[in-house]
Amino acid sequence: MNAPRTIAEYLEQLRAALRGADPALIQDALYDAEEHLRAELAEQPSRSEAQMLEHVVGSYGAPDEVAEIYRDQEIKIQRALRPPPPPKRRSLAGRFFGVAADPRTYGALFYMLLALATGIFYFTWAVTGLSLSVGLSVLIIGLPFIVLFFGSVRVLSLVEGRIVEAMLGMRMPRRPVYPTTGMTLMQRIGSMFTDVHTWTTLCYMWLMLPLGIVYFTLAVTLLSVSVAFIGAPLAMLLHNDWLPGLYVDHQVTVNWGFGAHVPGWGDAIAMCVIGIVLLFTTLHLARALGRLHGHVAKHMLVPRAAD
Amino acid sequence: MDDSASQLKKFQKELSSGTVSLVLLGVLAQSRQPLYGYQIAKRLEGAEGVLAGKQSALYPVLRNLEGAGLLASEVEPSVSGPPRRYYRITKPGREVLREWVAAWNATRDAVDNVLQGGVS
Numbered sequence: 001m002n003a004p005r006t007i008a009e010y011l012e013q014l015r016a017a018l019r020g021a022d023p024a025l026i027q028d029a030l031y032d033a034e035e036h037l038r039a040e041l042a043e044q045p046s047r048s049e050a051q052m053l054e055h056v057v058g059s060y061g062a063p064d065e066v067a068e069i070y071r072d073q074e075i076k077i078q079r080a081l082r083p084p085p086p087p088k089r090r091s092l093a094g095r096f097f098g099v100a101a102d103p104r105t106y107g108a109l110f111y112m113l114l115a116l117a118t119g120i121f122y123f124t125w126a127v128t129g130l131s132l133s134v135g136l137s138v139l140i141i142g143l144p145f146i147v148l149f150f151g152s153v154r155v156l157s158l159v160e161g162r163i164v165e166a167m168l169g170m171r172m173p174r175r176p177v178y179p180t181t182g183m184t185l186m187q188r189i190g191s192m193f194t195d196v197h198t199w200t201t202l203c204y205m206w207l208m209l210p211l212g213i214v215y216f217t218l219a220v221t222l223l224s225v226s227v228a229f230i231g232a233p234l235a236m237l238l239h240n241d242w243l244p245g246l247y248v249d250h251q252v253t254v255n256w257g258f259g260a261h262v263p264g265w266g267d268a269i270a271m272c273v274i275g276i277v278l279l280f281t282t283l284h285l286a287r288a289l290g291r292l293h294g295h296v297a298k299h300m301l302v303p304r305a306a307d
Numbered sequence: 308m309d310d311s312a313s314q315l316k317k318f319q320k321e322l323s324s325g326t327v328s329l330v331l332l333g334v335l336a337q338s339r340q341p342l343y344g345y346q347i348a349k350r351l352e353g354a355e356g357v358l359a360g361k362q363s364a365l366y367p368v369l370r371n372l373e374g375a376g377l378l379a380s381e382v383e384p385s386v387s388g389p390p391r392r393y394y395r396i397t398k399p400g401r402e403v404l405r406e407w408v409a410a411w412n413a414t415r416d417a418v419d420n421v422l423q424g425g426v427s
Contacts, residue, residue, distance in 0.1 A: 032344065032366035035392065039345035059352070061361035072320075073367040174370055 003057065005050040007037045010063060017067035022074065023302045024161075024173040029070045031175040036060055099283045107167040108290025109283070112215035118163070119212025122156065122205035129153070130202070143189075150192045157201045157301045164301075170294030173302060197303035204300040215289065222282040229275025236268040323357035327368050329411060330358060332377060332396060332404045341381075341393035344369060369394055377403055 004010035014033055018026045037060070041052050061069065099105050129149040136142035161172035177197075192198055253260040254267050334347055342350075347369070348362040372378045377400035384390045396404070 028367075028370070033363065035343075036345055036348070036362065036366070039343065039391065043345070059348070059362050061363045065361055066363040069361060069364045070367060073364070174374070 004053050004063065007034065007041070007049060007053070010037060010053055010056075013063035014066055017064045018070065021067075021071060022171050023298070024171045025070060025074050027173040027177060027302065028175050029066065031177070033060070033066060096284075097280055099280060099287060102287065104169055104290065105283045105287045107169065108293075109219060109286040111163070111167040111290060111293070112219040112286060114163075114167075115208065115212035116216035117212075118160070119208035119210075122160070123209035125152070125156065126202050126205040147189055147192070150198060153198060153201055153205070156205065157197075160204075160297065161301055164294055164297045168290045168294040168297075170298055172298065177303060195303075200300045204297070207300075211293070215293075218289075219282075219286065222278065222285070226275045226279035226282060229271045229278060232271035232275070233265075233268040236263075236265060319357050319360070323360060323364075326357055326411075327364065328372060329404075329407050331365065331368055331372060332400060332407065335378065335394055335396040336401060336404050338395075341395040343391040343393050345391075347394070372400070376400070 004013055011030055011034060014030060015026060018029060037053070037056060040056055040060075041047075041049065044052070047055075060066065129152070133142070133146040133149055136145050158173070162174075164170050165172040252263060254263040255261075256267075256270075330351065331347065334350055335342060344366055348365055351358055351362075351365070369378065369380075373380050373394065377397060378394045379397050380392050380394045382390050382392050
């Protein structure tokens with residue numbers, strides 16, 4: 001690898017050295033490097049970029065050294081910030097019920113409930129912003145509005161990244177893409193539109209409404225049905241005289257497929273068992289959906305490294 | 308020779324993982340105004356031992372300290388250059404630093420003591 005002569009070259013080499021690493025890590029590493037290099041350049045404006053970089057390779061590190069440091073750090077972050085993996089359970093029952101001990105499960109479950117609120121907000125923001133942008137584009141205030149709106153989309157993309165990382169455990173960028181320098185204002189605005197990342201983020205914001213509704217409905221329905229089933233013996237135990245009063249024909253009946261009858265203790269216990277199985281199945285579903293959604297978020301919110 | 312060099316490198320890596328965090332907290336606790344990454348790196352330039360490593364290693368540590376709530380940061384546009392991320396120490400950061408310094412002093416004294424033959 002020959003020595004980089006411009007900042008762009010240095011970043012290109014760093015990106016190449018980090019190839020294959022987590023896109024979120026690459027974005028952070030490039031941001032840090034660019035900030036440092038530009039600060040170094042601004043410190044002594046008389047030096048040329050090539051001279052500055054010669055010095056920087058010694059102090060900050062050559063691209064491949066920096067790449068190695070960041071890979072190392074990433075392993076440490078994973079080890080330090082992630083909760084310890086739950087012990088591997090061998091037995092089928094252990095694996096089925098072990099889901100309750102996994103903190104990821106509850107993070108995912110909470111995310112499913114939250115997704116309705118954030119989904120409505122993102123959708124409203126994206127649709128309102130987009131239609132106002134188009135509508136106002138014939139007026140003089142259209143341009144600043146569009147720029148503000150697209151800027152807000154980038155900020156929301158980072159915010160959602162933080163939520164996804166905290167709750168679903170998917171590594172997301174902590175820093176935005178470094179603002180490109182050396183472009184005129186118009187070029188900068190133009191790049192906002194040509195950037196695929198902006199559009200995938202908008203798609204994600206739009207998609208979050210249907211997804212949020214599905215997640216929320218699934219979580220609430222499955223949880224309440226399983227809790228109600230588990231509580232069946234309790235309802236038997238407390239008193240079953242007032243119970244029929246709740247029904248129009250004053251009779252509670254159960255039908256397992258062999259004809260309806262008034263439920264007894266056997267039915268209540270059976271419902272309780274079904275409820276427990278359903279509850280743990282729900283937890284499994286939440287964890288799986290959380291993992292899936294983490295991947296969706298990563299693909300749509302983190303810009304692909306331009307190879 | 309090559310083997311002892313790699314052993315040294317490994318030892319430095321392990322030694323640096325905690326001390327760099329301690330030093331970064333210390334630098335920001337002593338500074339009156341918030342500092343950005345490059346300034347912090349400059350302040351540590353010329354330091355010996357594990358702190359003489361590559362400056363790129365400081366940035367991920369700063370970010371982790373911020374993630375843990377020990378530092379806070381904000382981006383400010385600058386007149387002469389690119390926007391910079393300024394870090395300052397938070398209140399929990401100062402408390403953690405006090406405990407870390409105590410742990411560091413105790414460890415340093417104990418290690419010195421052992422190396423000078425104080426334990427026999």
